[in-house]
Amino acid sequence: MRKEEEEEEEKRDGNNRVVFATLISYFSNLRASILAAGMPSSKPVAICQFGGVFVPNDDGSMFYSGGEAHAIPVDHSMTFDEFKSDLADNLNCDISSLSIKYFLPTNRRTLITISNDKGLQRMVDFHEGSDTIDVYILPGEVVTPITPNKVDPRSKRTESRPTSKATRAIARAATRSSARLKSKNTDADLITSSVGTAPAFSDVVQTRSAEQLGAISTYDSVITGVGQEFHSAREFRFALRKYAIAKGFVLQYLKNDSVRVTVKCKADGCPWRVHASRLPKMQKFTLRKINDEHTCSGDVGKDGHPQATEFWIASVVKDKLRDNPQYKPREIANDILRDYGIKLKYQKVWRGREVAMEQLQALRADLYSQLPSLCGRIRETNPGSNVTLATTDESRFHRLFISFHASVYGFENGCRPLLFLNGMSLRDKYPGTLLAASSVDGEDGIFPVAFAIVDDETYDNWHWFLGELKSSVSLNRAITFVSDRINGLEEAVPKVFQDSYHGFSLNHLIEDYKRQLTGLYSQPVKEAMIEEFKRAAHTCRIPDFNVCIHTMRNVSHDVAAWVLSSKYEQWSNAFFKGERYNCYSSDIAESFYCSWIREADNLTILQVVDMVLCKTMEMICTRREASSTWSTTLTPSHEEKLQVEIFNSRGLNVLISSETVFEVRDNLVNIVNIETWDCTCRQWKISGLPCIHAVAVLDRTGRNIYDFCSRYLTVDSYRATYSESINPIANGEKPACDESTPAVICKPPLRRLSRPPGRPRQKRAEAQVVRKSLKPRWNRRVHMENRQVPRFNMVNCVWDHHGTLLGCIWMALCSVGWR
Template sequence: MGTKKIIAICQSGGEFRTGDDGSLVYDGGEAYAVDVDHETRLDDLKQELAEMFQYSVDSMLIKYFLPGHRRTLISVSREKDLQRMVHFCEDSDQVEVFIVNGGMVAANAPEMSGSRSNMISISEAPVLPDTPLVTAQADDTIDIEMDMANQLNTDKTICLTKDEKNPTVAMQWQNTITGVNQRFSSFPEFRDALHKYSIAHGFTYKFKKNDSQRVSVVCKAEGCQWRIWASKVASTQLICIKKMVGIHTCEGTTLKAEHRAGRGWVGSIIKEKLKLSPNYKPRDIVADIEREYGVQLNYSQAWRAKGLAREQLHGSHKEAYSQLPFFCNKIIETNPGSVAKLTTKEDSSFHRLFVSFHASISGFERGCRPLIFLDSTPLNSKYQGVLLTATAADGDDGIFPVAFAIVDDETNDNWHYFILELRSAVSTSQQITFIANFQNGLKETLCEIYGGGCYHGYCLHYLAEKLNIDLKEPFSYEARRLMVQDLYAAATASKLDAFERCTESLKAISPEAYNWVIRSEPDHWANAFFAGSRYNHISSNFGQPFYGWLSDANELPITQIIDALRGKMMDLYYKRRVDSSQWETRLTPSMEEKLKSETAKAHSLQVSLLDAGTFEVRSESVDIVNVDHWDCSCKGWQITGLPCCHAIAVILGLGRDPYDFCSRYLTAESYHLTYSESISPVPNVEKPVTIESQEVEILVTPPPTRCPASRKKRKHGGSSDIIKRTLQCSNCKGLGHNKKTCRMAQEDNEEASEPVLLLTDVPREEELTDSFAV
């Protein structure tokens, strides 16, 4: 029988479910057939299965059911286990084998795991009169001789299982401590192995001695004899277990000791998950550790462990600040022409950092419209801070980062610093239009630094938010929505009469809102009055994708936040440079579509010559076009940079090409110039500070930590996100309260609870007569 082959149906990737009769059924996954016999070696079988399922040989577990018994899984971990499997299943000619990666099995499978009692129990098996109860230590080798199996009838099966107190993921740690003479390279390695061993076997321990020369450990349960002595091997760095009592004499209930959930151990466990999921939440860590290891954590333990794991993956937040001088030098060295300036306070703590790469500076100056969006967003890193950004729009209306800064707080002084550095880094002969709100002294700062060389367009999203907040009356949700809608319509109206119609509509809803709009300086936000060129952009949240890049880097050390942004910019510039090399149009794709749309409208328009260079164009309205000045009374040409349908009608009538009257910033050629330069990687971010050119070493410390009253994440949404529904009472239909706090309802309740009139309170007959007398 030794040479008889059995077909092993090997399955993995599915999950177990329990039938009504208590038997286990395996659903899903992949299945392969493998021949096995008594001559098959376990190592060879594991290697073949590892190649099939792409698993690691070291972490792979092999399990099977005994014939006719599908309630308990049997593990194959040694050569004798494999031989028994072949012997037990040779009469059926095939066996189902389940391959588990990393010790993980389905949550609803009754899997075997390490037992605190260190005993193996016989279950589901009648004990023969001449057969003693088989027991052994959990760490000892247990051999079931084949003649014992032969003594049993076919319907009597011995199933060796361990107490199922701990999750199966810890099974791989059962042999991290094997006994006397086991060696380790260091005490930390020994302590880590001991910690895992205790979790796998469900007990807790305490140190009697724990120094640089020896470690003595005992079970934490009172009176238990389990203990280990380990010490250094003379004249070496090796650690060796000298004595060990491996049998527990305590009762066997798993102790819940908090030291088992130390942040170092939890951090090492969750590190790989955190690498794949940077937003791994502490509450998920708590649930996963309890489910997989049987160790209970509280939220703060999980939070601290996450911080430690992040430091192990990405380095120390504190050390990152000390690396900033070196990092700034590396930016300039690897990207010549870039600007990277670090400012510290008098106590050498971090204050602010300005960064603008040469590719960004060159791209803006050579190919972008003179239009910059200023915005900010808070950081969630350990030492907090705020990211200030200056972004532009490329010829295809895509975001183009120009510069950014990380500052300790969003203050007037830090905004002044950022705009001053921006002015120094980016130069252009054109007047720049800025779109930003007017908080934090931005209005005064732009006027001071740029003087008359810039225009300041207020961010309309911020303006609408402020209108909604400043309105005192309890307007309904619908009324507030209509007011914001009218504000946006007034801002985008290109003519004065259209602007006035929108504001009059707003006045009909609320005179208060109308007065607020008139006092809000429409010359800074309404197309009918604004003197700058916004190219149809009215909100500073144009740079919203830039903040999306922070989602995976927001909690990283400061140097890695900067490098993550650099990497995103590098990839973006490269991708757009490659994609645009395939274009065959004169304009960028989005602008090409807009020009074609306007050209289609132009064919139905009537054009009349007024005088040299000036034309009247009739459609539903009458507009005046001056081709020489690139001007149309509808203002569409001036606002977008593309000729409107009225201008195109005139241009075509003159036999000219509309492409010759498009802004150069919207051409494919300018787009190529925008992305002609590349951003290079910045290597050795983690290298310590060594600046040869300076005699005194620069030491930058983190900014003081603080807990501000509110660090609400900045919303960068549209107008629909501004208005929240107002509370409306179901009793009186009033706004700003509910039925419970309604005054009218309270008055009704008071009337209903008035005392009953007594006989003495009823007026006499003569009094009634007097009261009704005429």
């Protein structure tokens, strides 16, 4: 029997190979015939331009203006010599002294030179799919080092060189074209050349570099002459460093102390020399003597500059780092090369960035002293806001609580009585954690209510935060909190809000639940157990919850015991008494804030407060404008959900027990009480929208369904949520303080360690179960048109009865190069 099955399988594989080989042959012949006919491709046309000028744009890109243009077809089969020959015939001149360049499709800043066959083929490849390629014919340039200063007393006049006939012709054409452009737009920053001088591309680069190196031009005036004064010897030495970088030479100190500084140019035989000394009875330094003549070439090499130290790098990038803490070392190196013409190694730039960050830390420490003034300005500009600043016994920053009046008003008048509690670490050299309380609006969008910045996420700080929150919001309704169980929140919430409900975040519970399954079961079993846990959390009936527990117990008694000991009455719908409105996890609020926190990395505490303020102001304004166009009773998302419930309620059997109590039959018998807005399925209470049983009853009795929807889901409540605005806070003078109230002194907190002691824990990778795929294996990779693309090979294919003709056709198409 087994032998017959093997013979049948071999026969089937043989038939598949025949079909596959036939398809490959067919599609190969079809592709070859199409290519022979010239249908899929046509030669791109090279638009060869010469005699014009490059005009720079504001973004650094360039466009070519003026001159003449000729069209020459190009393709992969054309050689570079053939292209030059066609070019010479069109230009009617010798092009041996000319260079051929082009732009990449996405980069019009850097010209690419064509010098051989491979370069020509690359140009065609880069412009694949384009009908035309812009090619520029320029005189052969002379590569010269670009110095940052425009005028250097050490530079020598460049000797004139003979130019070819073609070069002179192009120069004359460029001169005429530039003159026409200047007459039309005198303000344009054109890159032109004088009559008789070729507009070499090196001139273009040098002119643009002079603009980009504008930052270094300020260094030319740091040393002006004899009599110039400096506050200290250190300031004088730093000025010399800048001057040497601007002029491109190396310093050699002959005398260097707190009283006198004598420096010369390090080049042999160069007479440049400067001497400065301290004034009598004063700390100021004055420049006594200077010989500003240089006879050296000033070449300090291509890599780096001896005067470009870490402290100089710090002085260059400190202002940018203050505004953009994400300024990367590689970006700094590229900017210094662009602005100062100095190429620096990554490690040196990194050290310079660290020096700048250390210098900024001193400024960050001063910012904590501005927190009392900030709190006063918030109270003045946003009356009714709760702002509390607390310090330690040593007057160091401890915690800051802010709740704007507009946020509290929106929560109390439009949001559901539901608050998510989240804590997120702030990445900074000073310790800090952002604690946040947020709700959801009628469209299930996160609405910030209050936030605090504390030195660490502890039970004491959470208890303090909840106390400040309690003093900010009214307690005329029971509030449901959703959070994880860490850092004492499980104990702090019921202690501060005695009449509230506290639900555990489902996503955090699932992570804890996964740890109970680690290493014991296969991946399919784990996934099934996780789904069973979710079902236990979402079910509204106690019998269904017991079924889920029984299923878990059949797999593991320990896992089921852990679930029963996890206080299921605080996360399962079957037992939870609060109203979560189908919001089971605080991660929705955490992800909302995380998008802000990522922008707040390495920001100062004032910048973090300003960021939350600006983001909240913008969010309120945007959502208010969006809701002004709504015409439904409920918000759009809940209106859609209600219509689905109305459609699904058709056909349900409704039995009347009394004026308010009804019996609705589907698969089960459900009791609906329209007076208490309750149904035994509990979906009405959980979602705030009438369930299908309630909808059937309301439709049977002729009542308006919208009268039985939660008011928090209406458009009116949504608009009330965003009716108040947060006023901006100006960086003005300190607010007036009561003289009887002592001034608050706030120092920065103690800095945290760079990392906790001990070896960091390594998370073990979860075992993955490899399943057999029903698709053929792609176990071989070959090069196809210079790209690594998987090619199907019938000999190496495990092709069984699950294969289809469509799949075989697709594999054959891939094999012949059609993708």
